[in-house]
Amino acid sequence: MDTAPADATSPAEKANLDFIREIVEDDLRTGKHQTIVTRFPPEPNGYLHIGHAKSICLNFGIAQEYGGRCHLRFDDTNPTKEETEYVDSIQEDVKWLGFDWGENLFYASDYYEKLYGFAVELISKGLAYVDSLSPEDMREYRGTPTEPGRNSPYRDRSIAENLDLFKRMREGEFADGAHILRAKIDMASPNLTMRDPALYRIRRAHHHRTGDAWLIYPMYDFAHPISDALEGITHSICTLEFEDHRPLYDWTIANITIAAHPRQIEFARLNMTYTVMSKRKLLQLVNENLVSGWDDPRMPTISGMRRRGYTPKALRDFAAAIGVTKANGIVELSLLEHYVRNDLNFVAPRVMVVNRPLKVVITNYPEGQVEHFDAENNPEDPAAGTRQVPFSRELFIEQDDFQEVPPNKKYFRLAVGSEVRLKHAYYLTCQEAIKDEAGNIVELRCTYDPESRGGGTPDGRMVKGTLHWVSAAHAIPTEIRLYDTLFSVSEPTGDFATELNPNSVQILAGAMAEPSLAEAKAGDRFQFLRIGYFCMDPESRGDRLVFNRTATLKDTWAKVAKRQ
Ligand code: ATP
Ligand code: MG
Numbered sequence: 001m002d003t004a005p006a007d008a009t010s011p012a013e014k015a016n017l018d019f020i021r022e023i024v025e026d027d028l029r030t031g032k033h034q035t036i037v038t039r040f041p042p043e044p045n046g047y048l049h050i051g052h053a054k055s056i057c058l059n060f061g062i063a064q065e066y067g068g069r070c071h072l073r074f075d076d077t078n079p080t081k082e083e084t085e086y087v088d089s090i091q092e093d094v095k096w097l098g099f100d101w102g103e104n105l106f107y108a109s110d111y112y113e114k115l116y117g118f119a120v121e122l123i124s125k126g127l128a129y130v131d132s133l134s135p136e137d138m139r140e141y142r143g144t145p146t147e148p149g150r151n152s153p154y155r156d157r158s159i160a161e162n163l164d165l166f167k168r169m170r171e172g173e174f175a176d177g178a179h180i181l182r183a184k185i186d187m188a189s190p191n192l193t194m195r196d197p198a199l200y201r202i203r204r205a206h207h208h209r210t211g212d213a214w215l216i217y218p219m220y221d222f223a224h225p226i227s228d229a230l231e232g233i234t235h236s237i238c239t240l241e242f243e244d245h246r247p248l249y250d251w252t253i254a255n256i257t258i259a260a261h262p263r264q265i266e267f268a269r270l271n272m273t274y275t276v277m278s279k280r281k282l283l284q285l286v287n288e289n290l291v292s293g294w295d296d297p298r299m300p301t302i303s304g305m306r307r308r309g310y311t312p313k314a315l316r317d318f319a320a321a322i323g324v325t326k327a328n329g330i331v332e333l334s335l336l337e338h339y340v341r342n343d344l345n346f347v348a349p350r351v352m353v354v355n356r357p358l359k360v361v362i363t364n365y366p367e368g369q370v371e372h373f374d375a376e377n378n379p380e381d382p383a384a385g386t387r388q389v390p391f392s393r394e395l396f397i398e399q400d401d402f403q404e405v406p407p408n409k410k411y412f413r414l415a416v417g418s419e420v421r422l423k424h425a426y427y428l429t430c431q432e433a434i435k436d437e438a439g440n441i442v443e444l445r446c447t448y449d450p451e452s453r454g455g456g457t458p459d460g461r462m463v464k465g466t467l468h469w470v471s472a473a474h475a476i477p478t479e480i481r482l483y484d485t486l487f488s489v490s491e492p493t494g495d496f497a498t499e500l501n502p503n504s505v506q507i508l509a510g511a512m513a514e515p516s517l518a519e520a521k522a523g524d525r526f527q528f529l530r531i532g533y534f535c536m537d538p539e540s541r542g543d544r545l546v547f548n549r550t551a552t553l554k555d556t557w558a559k560v561a562k563r564q
Contacts, residue, residue, distance in 0.1 A: 018324040020265055024062055024235060033234045036068030039106075040094070041224070043075045044086035044208070046279035047294040047301045048093045050315070050336070051270040057319035058267070059237055060099040071231055072101040076109045077223045079207040087208070089294070093302040098312045104231075108223050109209045111230055115218045116170065118226055118256045119181060119199055123162045127255050128199060129155055130165040131182050138180075141187070142195055148188035149195045155184065169202055172215045176202050183222075185251065193244050194251070197221055225249040226258070233262040239269040240328065270322065271330040274485035274492065275300045281494045290496060291486070297537075297548045298486040298504050308483065309525045309535025309550030311347070314339040330491065340551050344525060344533045349377040349384060352423065352468040353513040353528040353547070355480055357396035359443045359472065362428070365393040370471075373424040373454065387516045391425050394472040396512045401467050402444060404433055412465035414444070420465040423529060427452035427463055468529040475512035478545040480534070482506040513545055525550060 017025065027033045038059040042052065063070035072094060076082050094101070122128035131154045133141060143149030157165075169179055181200035189195055199222040204215055225248075228236045236249075243266045253261050271277060277300060285291045285299070294301050297308035305315065317339040322331050352375075371391045378384035397414070406415040414420050419429045432445040451458035455466075488501035520526070522538040526547075533550040540546040 019326070020058070020235070020237060020267060020324055021062065021065075023263075023265060024066060027234065028066065035234070036063060036066045037071070037232055037234045038063050038068065038237060039071040039073050039228065039231065039233050041073045041075045041227075042090050043078065043081075044083065044090060045078065045081040046086060046283055047089050047299075047303055049277055049279070049282065049300045049302065050272065050275070050305065051277045051300075052093075053097060053302055053315050054270040054319050054322065055237070055239075056094055056097055056099060057316055058324055060094075060101075061319075062235070062237075068234075069104055070099070070101060071104040071106055071233070073106040073227060073231070074108065075220065075224065075227070076107055076207070076209065077218055077220055079203065079205040079217060082208050084208050089303060093306075096306060096312055097302065097315060106227070106231060107209060108218075108227050109207060111223070111227055112210060112214055112218070114230065115223055115226055116216075118258075119166065119218070119222070120163065121256050122183065122199070123166060123181075124159060125255065126159055126184065128181055128183050129157050129162050130169070130179050131155070131196075132179050135177060142192065143187070145190075145192065151187050152182075152196070155196070166200070169200070169216050170214075172204075174202055176204055178202065181216075183248075183251070185248075191244055191247060193221070193248050197248055221245055221248050222252060225252045225262070225264075226256070228262040229253050229258045229260045232260045234260075236262045236264045238264060238266055240266045240326065241269075242266055266326070267324045268326055268328045271328070272300065272336070273330060273333045273490045274487050275333060276487070276492055276494045278494065285486075285496070288496070290500065297481070298483055300486075306523070307535070307537065308548055309344075309533060310336075310340050311343045311525070314343045317343070333485065337551050341533065341553075344527065344550065346378075346380050348525045348527045348533055350375075350379070350527045350529050351514055351517060352389065352470055353478060353480075353511060353517070353531065353534070354396045354398055354468065354470050354475075355508050355511050355528075355531060356399040357470075357475075357510060357512045358399040358402055358441065360395040360397055360428070360446050360469070361443060362393050362395070362446050362448050363431070364447045367393055369393065370473075371425075375424045389424055389514055389516070390471045390474045391422075392471045392473050395422075395469045396472055396475060397444075397467050397469050399441075401465075402430070402433070402441070404441070413467065414446075414465070418465075419463050420467050421452075421455050421463045422448075422469050423466050424455055425453075425469070426450070426455070427458075428467075468531075470512050470514045472512075474515045476515060476518060476545055477543070478511040478513040478517075478547060480508040480511045480547050480549065481537070482508065482549045511547075513547075517545055518542060520545075527553070 040056050040059045060070045131152050141150045180198050182196045185194045187195050198219050200216050203217050246264045249264045295303035295307045318336045372388040374386045375389045376386050402414045414430050416430050422428050426448040428446050428448050430446045433441045434443040436442050484504050486504050487499050489499050492499045520536050522536050525535045532552045534547040535550050537546040537548050
């Protein structure tokens with residue numbers, strides 16, 4: 001084992017390992033395992049969310065770091081809730097996050113015949129029996145956390161009778177729910193999971209892969225450890241709610257004839273403020289049309305975050321930052337946004353888009369003239385180069401970059417008689433504000449200083465404010481979707497009637513974008529100068545662009561918190 005990667009880790013580095021990586025390194029050092037094999041085992045009954053991303057980064061990350069492999073396995077043992085659409089979306093999301101299962105794509109349903117065989121083995125050893133209690137009676141016999149359960153009257157059926165009944169369950173002789181196969185463990189166990197848990201149930205349901213071939217389906221607690229063992233998984237990492245199931249996991253593998261014995265390790269699931277993570281709740285949001293779909297940019301799904309403009313790196317950095325522990329807690333949504341901004345600051349090209357346009361006419365600029373200015377694409381990344389931005393007599397600026405009378409000495413935007421710098425272009429002085437009959441400002445008459453071309457200071461005079469703008473004749477009509485949290489309470493329980501944020505999306509239908517954005521594609525991310533980070537939506541068209549706001553430029557919440 002002297003070449004194992006684990007040995008390269010210094011004791012100091014080791015101190016920073018999470019408890020799962022510590023176990024993995026110990027197992028490599030002691031020679032218990034030579035190759036680490038993990039798996040990510042989603043049930044294809046919904047789209048993946050940010051909690052799954054934590055699990056994906058952990059499982060695939062460990063495999064990568066220790067030169068092992070990570071399997072993608074669909075835990076498809078519940079035929080009524082599972083669909084191919086989910087299988088496809090899950091694969092897309094794992095790939096997008098930057099991970100690769102190579103040839104190791106598996107389905108629990110591929111093991112149905114083997115699982116059946118292991119059930120027969122347990123029956124033959126007197127370790128499983130067919131129970132015929134009604135579901136209500138079964139619940140009654142189960143006992144409570146403080147009272148032991150009682151043995152079912154069917155518990156002592158002979159092995160031959162159990163084998164016969166189980167076979168006939170498979171052959172479709174009985175109605176759904178008439179019988180159930182249970183492990184024979186201990187009805188008095190203080191751990192309710194060990195009170196003769198169900199292994200197989202009868203269910204006449206079409207399965208997305210096996211079709212109508214099966215009328216009985218294995219329970220998760222039976223299928224999961226066996227699937228792990230069949231694939232030679234070394235470390236079966238799951239969330240804390242399975243801690244009580246670990247004795248059953250071990251019991252199952254210990255009592256069947258199988259080579260591998262994976263180790264189940266539990267960690268705390270990710271919870272995040274302003275977010276619900278239950279797939280059941282997310283499905284309900286979709287089904288009740290409270291969001292536009294699984295990929296609604298407000299959803300905590302990976303597909304929603306992708307459409308919103310979050311980057312795979314931001315999600316991976318976030319997962320690394322929150323780490324892995326055994327303590328349940330709740331992570332601030334603003335931490336995820338921090339990693340999103342962090343990444344976008346380096347990779348998002350800068351462009352000019354006016355959200356709420358106000359028309360500017362430059363009275364001393366020649367009519368019909370167009371100049372093109374070189375604009376740097378990203379000051380953080382010189383390799384990003386420059387683009388050309390057209391300038392002409394009529395422009396749009398932001399409505400809130402103008403006030404008729406400057407409110408105070410610190411007001412550096414435009415006011416009648418004041419001068420500002422137009423980014424990449426000229427200095428501009430406002431001469432007059434034109435109003436409609438209702439008194440609304442509809443247009444500004446301004447003059448420019450031809451000496452200030454490119455935005456430099458012609459005579460050293462101070463101009464503090466710099467505004468973004470677009471040339472009216474060249475601007476592309478744009479719809480901007482501004483998002484806020486889907487829930488208005490920081491720790492939602494999932495009561496949509498009282499907890500959904502009524503202002504979670506605000507549409508700005510009249511925005512104007514610089515013409516270079518005609519070439520952008522859906523999914524491209526930008527920093528709109530002075531405004532925020534935005535991602536082009538798939539609904540965007542050439543003559544009417546659509547952008548989703550990914551994040552504001554700064555953490556506005558931090559400001560809110562400070563003010564309070
Ligand atoms: P949900 O409770 O939302 O329906 P689930 O646990 O049933 O989720 P699975 O498809 O079974 O969903 O999850 C696949 C893997 O992702 C499991 O190993 C599970 O433990 C892990 N996982 C699910 N939710 C989280 C979370 N919030 N944080 C970390 N890991 C999670
Ligand atoms: Mg699950």
